[in-house]
Structures are given as C-alpha cells and as structure tokens.
Amino acid sequence: MPEVLDPVDVVCVGVGWTGGIIGKELAEDGKQVVGIERGGERGPEDYLTMHNELRYALRYELMQDLSKGTLTFRNEPNQKALPMRQLGSFLPGKGVGGAGVHWNGQTWRFLPYDFEIRSRTLDRYGPEKIPEDMQLQDWGITYDELRPYYQTFEEMTGISGAAGNLDGNIQNEGNPFEGPREEYPTQPMITSPLLGRFMEASASVGLHPFMAPSANLSEAYTNPDGVARGPCQYCGYCERFGCEWGAKADPTVTVLPSAQETGNFELRTQCDARRLVYDEQEGRVTGVKYVDTVDNTVYIQPAEVVALTAYALWNVKLLLLSDIGEPYDPETGEGVVGKNYCYQNFGGSAAGYFDDEEWNLYMGAGALGAAVDDWNGDNFDHTDLDFIHGGNIAISQTGKRPIANNESPPNVQKEWGSEFKRASVKYHNSTASISAQGAVMPHRTNYLDLDPTYTDEWGDPLLRMTFNWTEQDRKLAEFEGQRCAEIIDAMGPTKMGVGTEVIGEGGNYDIRPYQSTHNTGGAIMGSDSNTSVVNSYLQCWDAENLFVPGASAFPHNSGYNPTGTVGALAYRAADGIKQYFKRPRMLG
Amino acid sequence: MPEEQPETRFDFTRRSFLGQSGLAGGIVLSGHAADVARGEVQQETQNGDTGVDEDALVQLDIDQARLVQAMAERVYPSDEFGPGAVETGVVYFIDRQLAGAWGKGENWYMEPPFVNQFEDAIPNQGWQSNLTPAETYEFALEWTEEYANNEFGGSFLDLSTDQQEELLTALENDEPNNFRSVKPSEFFTLFRTNVLEGVYCDPTYGGNRNMAGWRMKRFPGSPGALGSYKELIGREGFIRIPPRSVEDDVESTGIETGTGSSESSNSSATHSHGHNHGPRYELESEQDDDAQESDAHEVDENAEGDTDA
Numbered sequence: 001m002p003e004v005l006d007p008v009d010v011v012c013v014g015v016g017w018t019g020g021i022i023g024k025e026l027a028e029d030g031k032q033v034v035g036i037e038r039g040g041e042r043g044p045e046d047y048l049t050m051h052n053e054l055r056y057a058l059r060y061e062l063m064q065d066l067s068k069g070t071l072t073f074r075n076e077p078n079q080k081a082l083p084m085r086q087l088g089s090f091l092p093g094k095g096v097g098g099a100g101v102h103w104n105g106q107t108w109r110f111l112p113y114d115f116e117i118r119s120r121t122l123d124r125y126g127p128e129k130i131p132e133d134m135q136l137q138d139w140g141i142t143y144d145e146l147r148p149y150y151q152t153f154e155e156m157t158g159i160s161g162a163a164g165n166l167d168g169n170i171q172n173e174g175n176p177f178e179g180p181r182e183e184y185p186t187q188p189m190i191t192s193p194l195l196g197r198f199m200e201a202s203a204s205v206g207l208h209p210f211m212a213p214s215a216n217l218s219e220a221y222t223n224p225d226g227v228a229r230g231p232c233q234y235c236g237y238c239e240r241f242g243c244e245w246g247a248k249a250d251p252t253v254t255v256l257p258s259a260q261e262t263g264n265f266e267l268r269t270q271c272d273a274r275r276l277v278y279d280e281q282e283g284r285v286t287g288v289k290y291v292d293t294v295d296n297t298v299y300i301q302p303a304e305v306v307a308l309t310a311y312a313l314w315n316v317k318l319l320l321l322s323d324i325g326e327p328y329d330p331e332t333g334e335g336v337v338g339k340n341y342c343y344q345n346f347g348g349s350a351a352g353y354f355d356d357e358e359w360n361l362y363m364g365a366g367a368l369g370a371a372v373d374d375w376n377g378d379n380f381d382h383t384d385l386d387f388i389h390g391g392n393i394a395i396s397q398t399g400k401r402p403i404a405n406n407e408s409p410p411n412v413q414k415e416w417g418s419e420f421k422r423a424s425v426k427y428h429n430s431t432a433s434i435s436a437q438g439a440v441m442p443h444r445t446n447y448l449d450l451d452p453t454y455t456d457e458w459g460d461p462l463l464r465m466t467f468n469w470t471e472q473d474r475k476l477a478e479f480e481g482q483r484c485a486e487i488i489d490a491m492g493p494t495k496m497g498v499g500t501e502v503i504g505e506g507g508n509y510d511i512r513p514y515q516s517t518h519n520t521g522g523a524i525m526g527s528d529s530n531t532s533v534v535n536s537y538l539q540c541w542d543a544e545n546l547f548v549p550g551a552s553a554f555p556h557n558s559g560y561n562p563t564g565t566v567g568a569l570a571y572r573a574a575d576g577i578k579q580y581f582k583r584p585r586m587l588g
Numbered sequence: 589m590p591e592e593q594p595e596t597r598f599d600f601t602r603r604s605f606l607g608q609s610g611l612a613g614g615i616v617l618s619g620h621a622a623d624v625a626r627g628e629v630q631q632e633t634q635n636g637d638t639g640v641d642e643d644a645l646v647q648l649d650i651d652q653a654r655l656v657q658a659m660a661e662r663v664y665p666s667d668e669f670g671p672g673a674v675e676t677g678v679v680y681f682i683d684r685q686l687a688g689a690w691g692k693g694e695n696w697y698m699e700p701p702f703v704n705q706f707e708d709a710i711p712n713q714g715w716q717s718n719l720t721p722a723e724t725y726e727f728a729l730e731w732t733e734e735y736a737n738n739e740f741g742g743s744f745l746d747l748s749t750d751q752q753e754e755l756l757t758a759l760e761n762d763e764p765n766n767f768r769s770v771k772p773s774e775f776f777t778l779f780r781t782n783v784l785e786g787v788y789c790d791p792t793y794g795g796n797r798n799m800a801g802w803r804m805k806r807f808p809g810s811p812g813a814l815g816s817y818k819e820l821i822g823r824e825g826f827i828r829i830p831p832r833s834v835e836d837d838v839e840s841t842g843i844e845t846g847t848g849s850s851e852s853s854n855s856s857a858t859h860s861h862g863h864n865h866g867p868r869y870e871l872e873s874e875q876d877d878d879a880q881e882s883d884a885h886e887v888d889e890n891a892e893g894d895t896d897a
C-alpha cells in the first residue's frame with residue numbers, strides 16, 4: 001500500500017521551467033509547495049569541464065534515459081507504432097530544470113495572430129482556407145491578455161533584445177511584425193560578422209532583419225527576484241550543454257533558488273510521478289502517487305492543487321494514465337486528451353558555401369542569432385497560397401561543433417570518403433546556414449494516445465505518437481525554402497544548397513534526425529470544454545484543482561521556439577492557482 | 589526595464605565553486621591505452637596502413653580492429669589534405685565506445701517485443717534491432733567479411749581501395765542480403781557516425797589524436813573552463829586558436845567532472861602536459877575598429893604542424 005503523506009497546498013509534477021515558475025510564485029504567496037522531480041539536482045558548478053561535444057551533445061548527458069521509458073511512434077493510424085529506442089528527433093531533458101537547462105535560450109513571443117488563428121483566418125480568407133482535417137482552434141486567450149505574463153517571464157530571465165513594436169510604435173532595430181510590447185530587460189546580443197552579413201543581405205532584398213531575443217544575457221543583470229547573473233561569454237557550448245557561467249537563463253539559476261529561499265518549497269528529486277489521484281465524481285484530483293526511486297517506496301502526496309508541470313509529452317501521458325478527460329478519437333474527432341499534437345517544420349532552408357570567407361563559427365551562443373519575420377504568421381498575404389502561417393527565418397551562431405557539422409556543397413555526392421572530407425573541412429568555417437522555423441497546424445490524425453503493446457519501467461503503457469507531415473507542411477516548406485534561398489543568394493556565396501522538402505525519408509516525418517525539442521499539444525487550451533483540455537488559466541475542465549501548463553497546451557505550434565510562450569502560460573497558470581485558492585471554482 | 593536595480597539575493601556571477609573538487613566522474617584512460625590514445629606510443633605503421641596496437645584494445649579483437657581500421661580509413665581517408673582515421677586513432681575510439689555504456693546500449697529502450705525490421709518497420713521509426721551497438725559490430729563485421737568473400741573473393745583488408753569503396757557503397761545501399769537483425773545501411777550509418785566522432789571528439793576518448801581532427805577544421809576544442817570569446821565575437825577575420833582538450837580544463841581547475849558518460853571512473857589523468865594556464869588566446873594587435881582584418885590571426889603558442897590547406 002502507498003504511504004499517504006501529510007497534505008500540502010500545491011504539488012508540481014516535474015521541476016523544469018513550468019514547475020519552477022509555479023513553485024516560486026505559490027511559495028512566495030505563502031503556500032506549501034512540493035516539487036516532484038524524477039531526475040537529480042544539478043547546477044552551473046557541474047558544467048565547468050563540459051566543453052565536450054561527445055559527452056553532452058551526442059551521448060546526451062543532460063537528456064532523458066530511454067531505458068526507463070520512451071514513446072512509440074508511427075506516421076499513420078493504420079501502421080504499427082514502434083518504440084523510439086534511441087534519442088533523435090527531439091531531446092527531453094532529465095533532472096532538475098528539465099530541458100530548460102540544455103536549451104538554447106531563443107525566447108520569442110507568439111504573434112497576436114496565433115492566439116486567434118481560426119477567427120482571423122476565417123475573417124481574412126474565408127472558410128475554404130481551412131482544410132477539413134485541419135483542426136484549427138483559437139486559444140481562448142488573446143495576445144493582449146497574455147502580454148503581461150510574457151513580460152514577467154522576460155524580466156525573470158533577463159531576455160536580451162530590441163523591441164520592434166514599442167506599445168504600437170514601430171522601431172527600426174526590432175521586429176516590426178511583433179505584437180505591442182515593452183523594452184527588453186537587456187540590450188541585444190553582440191552582432192557577429194556572420195549575423196551582420198545576414199542582416200545586410202536580408203535588408204537588401206526588402207526584408208526587416210533584427211537581432212533575435214536571447215536568454216543568454218548580453219550584459220550583467222539582476223532580475224526582480226534579486227537573482228544576479230553575469231553576461232554570456234559566447235563560448236560556443238550552449239545548445240545541449242549547461243552554462244557554467246549561469247549566463248543562460250535556466251530554472252536552476254533563476255526561479256528555483258527564489259522558490260527555495262521562501263522556505264515553502266520542497267524539492268523531492270529521484271521521485272517519479274505515476275498517477276494523479278482523480279476523483280471523477282467530484283471533478284477533482286486529490287493528490288499525486290509517486291515512487292521514490294531511492295528508497296523504492298510508493299507515496300501519495302495529497303494536495304489542494306496539483307500542477308502538472310512535466311515535459312509536454314509526459315503531461316499528456318499522465319493525464320491518460322490517470323483517466324482524466326476524454327481521450328481523443330481520430331475517427332470521430334471526439335474527445336480531447338491527446339488531440340492536436342504538433343511539432344516544428346524545418347524543411348525550408350538554405351546554405352551558402354563561401355570560398356573566400358572564414359568566420360569564427362566555433363564561437364557563439366545558443367540564442368546568438370538574427371532573424372526576419374516577414375514570412376512568418378500572417379505577416380504576408382496567403383490569398384494565392386495553398387497553406388497558412390509560415391516561419392521565422394533565422395541564422396544562428398550557436399558554436400559549430402565539429403562532429404555534428406560536416407556540411408558539403410550539393411555537388412559533393414557522397415557523405416564519406418576523400419571528396420567529402422575535403423569539402424566538409426574546407427567549408428567548416430565558411431558555411432552560412434539558415435532555416436525557417438515552420439509552424440505546424442493540427443491535423444485530425446496527428447495525435448497522442450497510449451500504446452497497446454509497449455511499457456515503461458513500471459509496466460505502464462508508453463505514450464504513442466501518431467504524426468506525419470501534411471500537405472500544409474509540404475507547401476510551407478517549399479515556400480519558405482525559396483525565401484531562404486533568396487536571402488542566402490543575396491549574401492553572395494560561391495555555391496548554394498536549398499532545402500524545400502519536409503525532413504524525413506520518403507517525405508514522411510522521421511524520428512531519427514534531430515529536428516527540434518518543440519513537441520506541442522495534446523492537452524490544449526481553449527474556451528470550450530468540448531474541444532480543449534484546459535481553460536485560459538490552464539485549469540483542467542475535468543478537474544478544477546488541476547492546472548496543466550506547458551507546450552502541451554498549444555492548440556497549434558507557431559513559427560518560433562516555444563519556451564517564451566511556455567513561460568508566459570506558466571505565469572498565467574500561477575495567477576490562476578492564486579485566484580483558485582482565494583475562491584475555489586472554474587475560473588474564467 | 590525595471591526602474592530600480594533590485595537587491596542581489598542570489599549571485600550566479602562569481603564562480604565561488606572554483607576551489608571545489610571531487611564532483612562526479614573522472615577520466616578512465618590509463619597506462620598503455622592512454623599512451624596510445626595520446627599519440628605517445630607510435631603505431632607500427634602510419635599513413636593509411638592498417639597496423640593496430642593489439643595491447644591497446646579493450647573490446648575488439650585484433651582481427652575486428654584491423655577491419656574497423658581499414659573501413660574507417662575509407663570513410664575518412666588519409667590524404668594530402670590531412671590525416672585520416674588511422675592517424676587520428678579512430679579504431680581506439682570505437683573500441684572504447686563499444687566497451688562502455690554506449691556500446692551496451694545502456695540508455696536505449698531495449699524492451700521487447702522486437703520486430704523483424706526488414707518487414708515490420710519503416711526506416712523512419714528508427715533503430716528496432718535487439719542488438720546493442722557492441723553486438724551490432726560483433727555481427728556486422730562478420731557479415732561484412734562474409735560479403736567481401738562472396739562478392740570480391742577475399743577479406744576486406746586485401747581488397748583494392750576502389751573495391752573497398754565499392755563494398756562500403758553496397759552496405760550504404762543495402763545490397764548485401766546476408767545481414768540479419770540490422771540492415772547493412774543501418775550499420776553503415778552507425779559506423780560512419782562513429783568514425784566522425786573518432787576524428788573530431790575530445791582526445792580523452794582515444795580519437796582525434798594530437799587534436800589533428802580539430803586542427804584540420806581550425807576548431808579550438810574547449811575555450812577553457814570559464815573560457816570566453818566575449819571580446820572576440822564581434823571581430824572580423826578568422827582567429828585561429830590552438831586546440832585545447834577537456835583534460836587541460838580539468839588540470840587547470842583541479843576539478844574532475846568527468847568526460848565519460850560512457851566510461852567508468854577510476855583514476856584521474858596523471859600526465860602533466862606542461863600546459864600554459866594563462867590566457868586562452870593572445871592577439872597580435874589590439875582591436876582597431878576600422879582595421880581591415882581579412883587575414884586570419886594566428887595564435888600559435890604550441891600548435892604542432894601547419895594545418896592550413
């Protein structure tokens with residue numbers, strides 16, 4: 001029998017960005033908060049000798065150990081799903097801070113268009129613009145409503161950037177297409193020569209380049225919680241690494257110290273949550289059942305409020321295992337849990353190979369980049385195009401790791417041998433690569449449920465992912481690839497390669513090559529309990545004291561990295577939980 | 589931007605933990621294997637020959653190792669452009685990887701049921717074999733030799749360079765039909781990846797001997813523990829910095845955080861390399877904003893050999 005512990009006010013299931021934010025906010029509000037985290041503790045002191053590509057980037061030091069559990073995958077519902085036996089396409093984190101430790105720090109706000117995407121598409125283009133199987137939904141919240149939460153997240157993390165739309169006034173240095181905002185807490189990152197070249201070329205073809213917003217601090221910064229961090233050193237070890245300087249915002253150097261200082265936040269590591277204890281009659285969760293993997297004891301932690309703050313995919317798995325909400329059925333379109341799983345489409349890309357240039361590409365930072373937003377969202381007219389949305393086109397200088405990066409121009413046929421070796425060495429510091437971060441729209445047969453065959457270390461079913469690219473994705477990749485080519489061409493390369501097809505063998509989504517850790521949807525937000533899992537406060541329609549923030553709440557995925565929006569929604573959820581404690585009810 | 593600077597309550601700006609030591613892990617190479625890995629023991633043969641030091645092997649037997657080395661040399665050849673898989677010690681890198689956690693598939697999901705991936709899986713679903721990387725090498729090397737004998741009438745080692753390339757191309761294109769459990773192309777992809785890892789990894793893993801792989805790509809390795817390029821990132825012109833390994837960082841900080849998620853830990857490095865613990869780089873001239881700096885800065889305090897093409 002599980003050991004039942006003394007009740008607390010709030011349990012956070014998973015301690016990454018969302019668990020850390022909610023933990024801090026509620027602990028500061030005087031609530032007793034417990035954070036259940038299946039990994040271990042870690043921090044900047046662990047990364048002093050981390051400049052090691054093999055260990056961190058390729059043997060996945062900071063990522064999930066699949067031997068304890070993974071997911072299964074298939075492209076189409078009529079195929080047999082098989083387990084993802086090794087990491088590839090995406091990299092969930094392990095340990096305190098989650099994937100928020102090994103992220104790049106690219107921190108965007110979604111467009112006002114994103115939150116009202118269905119309404120605005122209907123208004124501008126009419127109903128025929130939305131294919132029958134594209135389950136496009138508004139988010140149940142507007143950009144203006146989410147804006148203050150974005151601001152709070154950006155001030156906590158100290159985001160570096162230049163505003164492009166300062167309360168409605170368009171600024172030259174920033175992104176003119178963004179929603180109205182405030183100044184960034186810190187100035188933009190340093191423009192490296194490669195980024196400068198991209199910006200000049202983009203401007204020369206009529207686009208509007210700007211320095212990308214970054215959670216790698218451009219300057220020393222003390223946040224409103226009193227957390228002081230130093231500036232980024234551009235060491236080139238950021239993506240897939242932890243930051244030994246604490247310059248990259250991650251939960252272990254921002255919200256978690258603040259939470260723990262209150263004395264109200266208890267972090268329980270090596271504790272694996274297995275179920276939310278659900279009382280369907282009452283429409284409430286009463287606590288969390290978890291295994292302490294050190295003493296091998298099963299505990300139940302009762303709580304007034306549960307925040308499901310695991311990685312997006314595992315949020316959905318825990319909801320399904322706990323029988324909370326109606327599982328989505330792709331045949332009927334009924335049900336909600338597992339619906340609208342989306343991803344990121346990097347099919348549109350271009351690379352220039354320069355015989356007479358050599359850049360210091362070994363230097364860099366995860367969010368050192370420049371971007372254009374002209375071909376993102378509904379920033380351009382889609383009337384004569386057979387897709388909606390678009391993607392942020394960016395060049396990044398993240399630190400070019402020599403094992404993983406061996407580009408050669410298109411005229412080099414083989415990926416090995418003498419010719420390949422010569423080309424990949426010759427162009428190692430002389431390649432400019434850009435890509436569009438393509439948005440992905442929901443589709444009827446792209447969803448998450450439980451696998452009937454494979455199990456995790458506890459014998460529970462694995463999550464099953466059914467996902468493939470659609471015509472929308474293919475058309476978008478083709479369009480964005482051409483736009484990327486125009487920019488690279490303007491940079492004046494000796495040779496050029498262009499990508500206009502979605503990534504994957506046979507034009508189908510492929511679980512093997514790394515694409516992005518931007519898994520979204522499955523527990524989506526909305527204003528209608530028949531078509532969403534949570535309301536605009538991330539409060540579960542079927543359990544009013546359960547809040548489910550994270551990228552699992554995205555009804556579609558936009559053309560940006562998700563963390564800025566994940567952070568904003570976590571603050572929104574924290575706000576909702578505070579209101580709920582004052583008067584328990586469905587909010588809204 | 590906040591109006592007033594808040595009071596600092598948590599300071600992540602200074603590295604007070606620099607004096608600490610004894611964190612996780614350590615470097616495992618020692619004795620003869622370490623000397624071989626560091627290039628301190630010369631191999632009997634150089635320049636593309638397939639001599640392998642049997643005493644330095646951990647997992648592979650000498651026949652397997654010779655085959656791995658010969659195949660690796662075709663994937664990443666030694667040529668007038670620079671050293672190849674032999675000089676960079678790829679075979680020793682692969683050998684140790686197979687012997688460690690990665691070779692055992694420790695972080696892979698290896699639960700049944702396994703399907704016959706020739707019929708019941710699509711490539712996009714990824715690795716479906718029940719074989720770990722070490723087992724895959726064990727079998728696939730044998731199948732490769734079998735194929736060499738059947739198609740070319742001899743061991744891979746005895747084929748001409750052109751025939752060896754032809755055989756690897758056949759693997760890449762799934763032509764051999766004597767492979768079971770893994771497809772020839774899957775083994776080839778795994779092998780190619782391992783070869784590139786061996787050429788360009790931190791030398792502590794036995795590959796990238798003398799940091800020759802990094803020198804070819806003009807890659808500086810580690811910027812140093814708490815290293816910085818902040819003053820350089822905005823500069824025009826290529827800045828060449830001599831390569832530095834994680835072992836140097838370990839020595840300079842006195843901290844071991846380990847280099848081997850795929851290695852066990854039993855000893856720290858005992859070799860003194862006489863490294864300069866001073867600044868990571870030294871520019872010939874201080875930055876001049878309007879200087880034309882199209883030529884590479886060369887910072888060559890201890891570079892060995894000229895890697896410029």
